Amino acid sequence: MHKTTKCRCHKSFLKTVLSRSFADCKDGGGKGLKARLAKKIPIQREKFLGIKCLHGNKSIGQITVNSVMGGMRGLPLLFCETSSLDKNKGIYYRGILLKDACAKLPRVKEGSQEGTPEGCFFLLTTGLMPSKEEAEEVTNEWLKRGTVPRYCLRMVDSMDKRVHPMAQLCAACACLSSQSKFVEAYRKGVRRADYWEYVYEDSMNLCAMLPTVAASIYNNVYHDGEGTREIDPEQDWSGNFCRMLGLPDEDFIDLMRLYMILHADHESGNVSAHTCHLVGSALSDPFLSFSASMCGLAGPLHGLANQEVLVWLTKLREAIGDEPTDEELKNFIDKTLKGGQVVPGYGHAVLRDTDPRFVLQNEFAMKHCKDDPGVKLVTRLWKIIPEVLKKLNKVANPYPNVDAHSGVLLQHYCLKELQYYTVLFGVSRALGVLSQLIWSRALGAPIERPKSFSSSELCKFIQEADKKAGKNKKC
Numbered sequence: 433m434h435k436t437t438k439c440r441c442h443k444s445f446l447k448t449v450l451s452r453s454f455a456d457c458k459d460g461g462g463k464g465l466k467a468r469l470a471k472k473i474p475i476q477r478e479k480f481l482g483i484k485c486l487h488g489n490k491s492i493g494q495i496t497v498n499s500v501m502g503g504m505r506g507l508p509l510l511f512c513e514t515s516s517l518d519k520n521k522g523i524y525y526r527g528i529l530l531k532d533a534c535a536k537l538p539r540v541k542e543g544s545q546e547g548t549p550e551g552c553f554f555l556l557t558t559g560l561m562p563s564k565e566e567a568e569e570v571t572n573e574w575l576k577r578g579t580v581p582r583y584c585l586r587m588v589d590s591m592d593k594r595v596h597p598m599a600q601l602c603a604a605c606a607c608l609s610s611q612s613k614f615v616e617a618y619r620k621g622v623r624r625a626d627y628w629e630y631v632y633e634d635s636m637n638l639c640a641m642l643p644t645v646a647a648s649i650y651n652n653v654y655h656d657g658e659g660t661r662e663i664d665p666e667q668d669w670s671g672n673f674c675r676m677l678g679l680p681d682e683d684f685i686d687l688m689r690l691y692m693i694l695h696a697d698h699e700s701g702n703v704s705a706h707t708c709h710l711v712g713s714a715l716s717d718p719f720l721s722f723s724a725s726m727c728g729l730a731g732p733l734h735g736l737a738n739q740e741v742l743v744w745l746t747k748l749r750e751a752i753g754d755e756p757t758d759e760e761l762k763n764f765i766d767k768t769l770k771g772g773q774v775v776p777g778y779g780h781a782v783l784r785d786t787d788p789r790f791v792l793q794n795e796f797a798m799k800h801c802k803d804d805p806g807v808k809l810v811t812r813l814w815k816i817i818p819e820v821l822k823k824l825n826k827v828a829n830p831y832p833n834v835d836a837h838s839g840v841l842l843q844h845y846c847l848k849e850l851q852y853y854t855v856l857f858g859v860s861r862a863l864g865v866l867s868q869l870i871w872s873r874a875l876g877a878p879i880e881r882p883k884s885f886s887s888s889e890l891c892k893f894i895q896e897a898d899k900k901a902g903k904n905k906k907c
């Protein structure tokens with residue numbers, strides 16, 4: 433928000449601005465992703481400013497003691513242009529239900545049955561469904577920008593194999609910060625209104641480089657550094673990534689395209705997106721902001737849950753085999769719960785039904801590998817685990833989330849190394865959190881800094897509120 437322009441807004445002008453919808457400017461301006469953004473950003477900036485000037489004092493929620501002590505769950509607090517989560521229907525990318533977005537994204541590669549993550553990035557950033565040519569343009573941009581600087585690869589190559597692949601990803605992305613165009617421009621005193629252009633450049637470069645960085649981590653940890661780092665200009669982003677992982681099977685590349693689209697964005701309150709936004713709000717560059725975001729994704733209650741699911745399924749299969757009875761499954765789940773552990777891949781902070789990202793992966797599995805024992809087991813557990821969790825009478829959402837399915841699909845296509853799975857999630861999440869970061873800088877979002885309370889301050893607050901309400905209890 434630009435303070436100097438705040439007071440000069442004319443109400444009638446602002447009202448006109450607010451009546452325009454984001455999709456109104458379909459022509460988008462010049463060709464290419466950046467030109468389209470350059471055309472849209474001033475319009476959205478006026479709208480953002482207009483909302484703040486005209487309605488800034490309106491209340492849209494209430495803060496309770498639970499909000500402060502309960503992880504801010506459910507508080508309507510954050511701004512997010514790229515996607516929005518409905519607790520029952522799941523995520524909408526730019527107003528389009530994920531399932532429909534997957535269906536509509538253009539199929540770019542001949543023979544491919546899935547859209548491309550590059551097209552998804554175009555959708556998330558511009559708010560427009562790309563044509564085939566526009567999705568291809570992003571692919572070509574990323575092919576041009578994909579070379580990773582030697583010093584970064586040298587650092588990755590020097591990592592001990594015992595360092596978790598997610599810790600390696602965080603380190604590699606932080607080290608790329610020295611490439612930042614944003615840092616360079618900031619040092620030269622670039623105008624605040626132009627920050628977004630440099631954040632855009634960094635974000636495009638980071639997305640382009642991620643497959644090589646991620647595949648190098650994989651090959652170093654699991655294949656003694658064997659494997660190519662060459663980018664093939666005939667392949668798209670996912671094709672190159674799979675080739676570098678040594679898994680060039682066409683169906684697997686299609687799975688990766690789908691996977692990268694499904695895991696990209698989940699509005700801005702989840703741990704990885706919020707972290708990227710928070711760190712970016714201090715004007716840390718996109719490489720550092722993304723690195724911080726990945727530190728959050730690496731937690732077992734968030735992205736690492738997909739690794740935990742496979743660990744849990746492996747233990748289950750070792751204990752009761754590939755085709756256990758329902759009773760045996762229920763007993764195994766009970767044992768997990770009695771051991772004080774959560775059932776990984778189940779539950780969600782916001783969703784209250786089966787995660788559509790789980791369903792979309794299951795649909796892929798039914799098409800390509802329905803007889804795989806892991807897939808069959810995950811499909812059966814989808815019915816059984818909720819029955820058990822419901823009986824606890826405390827789990828807000830007993831249904832599977834995105835992480836409950838991905839592992840068995842990766843196993844089917846021979847990507848067996850569980851500790852690597854969250855890196856794939858991270859590569860995908862870059863598309864969403866970096867799109868959000870471009871928009872945060874484009875709209876001039878300020879530094880994030882909520883107020884905190886100590887327990888005695890909270891008690892004082894409660895006593896005062898009780899006094900006002902005529903009660904007189906001690907905290």
Ligand SMILES: CC(=O)SCCNC(=O)CCNC(=O)[C@H](O)C(C)(C)COP(=O)(O)OP(=O)(O)OC[C@H]1O[C@@H](n2cnc3c(N)ncnc32)[C@H](O)[C@@H]1OP(=O)(O)O
Pocket residue numbers: 505732733734735737769773774775776777778779780781782821826827828829833834835
């Ligand atoms: C990409 C993603 O991040 S999707 C989420 C991935 N994470 C997982 O799959 C891990 C397993 N799930 C969980 O731990 C939780 O469901 C979370 C972290 C996702 C959400 O947490 P919350 O919003 O606190 O869930 P909720 O309000 O339902 O929690 C209420 C209680 O149910 C428990 N609970 C929630 N989910 C589960 C589960 N899958 N298994 C067992 N218990 C659970 C909580 O631990 C909590 O118990 P407590 O009161 O004794 O502390």
Ligand SMILES: O=C([O-])CC(=O)C(=O)O
Pocket residue numbers: 697698701702703704781782833834
């Ligand atoms: O929305 C959340 O809190 C977690 C999640 O599913 C995601 O980030 O994909």
